[in-house]
Amino acid sequence: MAQDSFCPTKALTQLLARVAPEPGTKLVLAYSGGVDSEVLAYGLSRFAKVHPEYHYLLVHVHHGLSGNAGAWQAHCERRAHDYGLPIVVKSVTVASGARISLEAAAREARYDALLSELAPGDILLTAHHQDDQLETLLLALKRGLGPKGLAAMGEVQAFTPDNLLLRPLLTCSRAQIEAFAKAQGLEHIEDESNQDSRFDRNFLRNEVLPTLTARWPAFAATASRSAQLCAEQQALIDEEVSLRLPAMLMSVPYSRQPVLDLSVLAQEPKRWRPHLLRGFIEHSGFALPSAAQLADIMAQLEAKADAQVAIRIKSMVLRRFQQSLYLDPVEVELRCEQVLSGLSLDTLSQGASELSWPLDSHSKLVAKWGMTGPRLRLEGDEVTLRFGAPGALRCHPHGRDKGRELKKLWQEFAVPPWERGRIPLIFAGEHLVAAVGLWVDKRYLAAEGEGGWQFSLS
Secondary structure, eight states, rough: GGGOOOOHHHHHHHHHHOOOOTTOOOOEOOOSHHHHHHHHHHHHHHHHHOTTTSSEEEEEEEOOOOOTTTHHHHHHHHHHHHTTOOOOEEEOOOOOOTTTTTTHHHHHHHHHHHHHHTTTEEEEOOOOOOOHHHHHHHHHTTTTOOHHHOOOOOSEEEEEEEEEETTEEETTTTHHHHHHHHHTTTOHHHOOOGGGGTTTHHHHIIIIIHHHHOTTTTHHHEEEEHHHHHHHHHHHHHHHHHGGGGEEOOOOTTSSEEEHHHHHHSSSSSGGGHHHHHHHHTTTTTOOOOHHHHEEEEEEEOOHHHHHHHHTTTTTEEEETTTEEEOOOOOOOOOOOEETTOOSSSHHHHTTEEEEOOOOSOOOOEEEESSSSSSSSSSOOEEEEOOOOOOOEEEETTSSSSSEHHHHHHHTTTGGGGGGGSSEEEEEETTTETTTTTEEEEGBOOOOOOOEEEEOOO
C-alpha cells in the first residue's frame, strides 16, 4: 500500500467486504490508545458513520502495570466520546512469578478480557501491522517453529470457533500509520514500556529492525510474503490431515473425546505421523506442543507396545492404552454421586419417558424408557449413581455366560485404569446393576416385550 494511498477506513472497508458480516454484527476493536489502535479507531468511526447496520464497541484493557495506566484509560474514554463510539474498560490482573513471561501473561490477560466482550458472531479487530508481522516472524524463527508458526498472523483468522479476528492494517507499515496519525493530528499515548528492550518484542523493535530495514527497506514486506507462503503450505497440510485423520479416530463410551487408533497411525508414512498427531491434539481442543515436545511424544508412542506412556504437557495429558491414545485435561472435574429419583412407572404415568441428572459442567446422565436394547428393570430399590467401586465386587454383564469381579470386567471391556473412576455405575440398593455405556447386569435385564430404563451420557 503506497504511502499517499493509506487510509484506515479504506483498509477496514475492503477487509470487511471479504467476510461480509450480517447486519447487526458487532465490531469490537481492541483499543490501547497507542498510535496503531488510535488510527484504526479513527478509521472505524468513519466507517460507522456510513454503516449504521453494524454495532460497534471499543475495548480498553487496563493492565495496571504502569503508573500512567489511569491516564491512558482517560485518554481512551475521551477519544471514544469524540469518535462517537461506545467503550468499555476491562481491568485485569496480570500473573507474575519467577518462571512467568510478563509479555505472555499480559497478552493472555488481554485476550481473555476481549473474549469476555464477544458474543457469538461478533468480530474482533486488532491494529497489528506489517512491522508487527515481521517481529512475530522473527520470534517464530527464534523458537524454531515450523510452517504453522512461521505463517505468523493472517488478515482473517478464527479467534474462537464463533468469532473472527480481523487485522485491517496488516499490510500497512508502521511508518505509514505514524504519518497518517501526524497528518490527521490524532492524539495517542506512548507506552514507556515499549522502550524496555528486556522484552523480546521490544528488543527486536528497538535494536534489530532499524538495522535490517536501513539495509533492506522492503524487508518487512518481503518477510510478510514469506509468512503468506508458509500459511499456504500449512493450509495444504491441514487439508490433507483433515482427510486422513477421521479414519484414525474411535469413539469410546466412557470418554467425551474420540481416541486415536495408534495401529492405524503406524500405517501412515513416517513423515505424516507428526502432522496427524498434531491434528489430533488440535481436534481435541488443546494447545499444540513445541516441535521438540512433539518429537518426544512420537518417540514414546513408537516404543514397544507394552510400555507405559503418560505424558503431561501444559494443560493436557497423553496416555496410551491397548494401542489407543487418550488425550485429557490435566485437571479432571470430579463427578458427584447422587440418588436417581423418579425412575419408576409413576414417571411414565405422568408423561415423562426421559430423565436427566447433571454429572459435571460438560455432561449429564440421561435415562430413557425403551422397549428394545439392553435396559434395566428396576423394582422398588433406591437407585443411586456412584463412581468407583471395589474391584472384588461381582457383576454379570448381559451377553456373558457368567459373572466376574469388577476388576476383571474393566480389563475385558478395555477400560483404561484412569477412566474407571469416572464411569457412572448404577446401583439398586447395594447391587451394581449397570455400568453406563458398557453393560447391564443380567439379573436386572428387562425381558423381551418388557419396558426398561436405558442410560447414556450426553
